Amino acid sequence: MGANAMAAKVIEAIRGLERDRFRAMVEGNGQQLDALLSENVIYVHTNGKRESKQQFIDAITHGRRRYRQIEIQSQDVLPVGRETCVVTGRALIEMEANNGALLFPIAYTAIQAQEDGKWRLIAWQATRCAIE
16 A cells, blocks of 8 residues: 555544544543543643543533534644644534533644554644634
8 A cells, every 4th residue: 555545544544533532522422532532631622721531531421511513614634654643623612501502613733643553632722713
């Protein structure tokens, strides 16, 4: 398999993992999130709050953070070497708030890296965008 075909395969796999993670966040699937996130993940929310893997998963599985929908609007995957990919994109997030739904667009950077032969999220940082 040529280098371009390998890269295309990796990019498609990473896109699938990003979709899986967003789905697990909406479904509150802690087991799936546990498998997709590195033990050492650094997760920084749009408000600047930084969470460990366990804090992030607990907030979702215990209902303190409820995602209704995460819609990817654009996404670029850049393989860096053989074991790392930088993902940049925009998404529309719908969350459940005490007084109804909260809908806001974000721009994000995610870093996926190979750990023991599996791709895992090692870093996430998102910024809330103005609604255009």
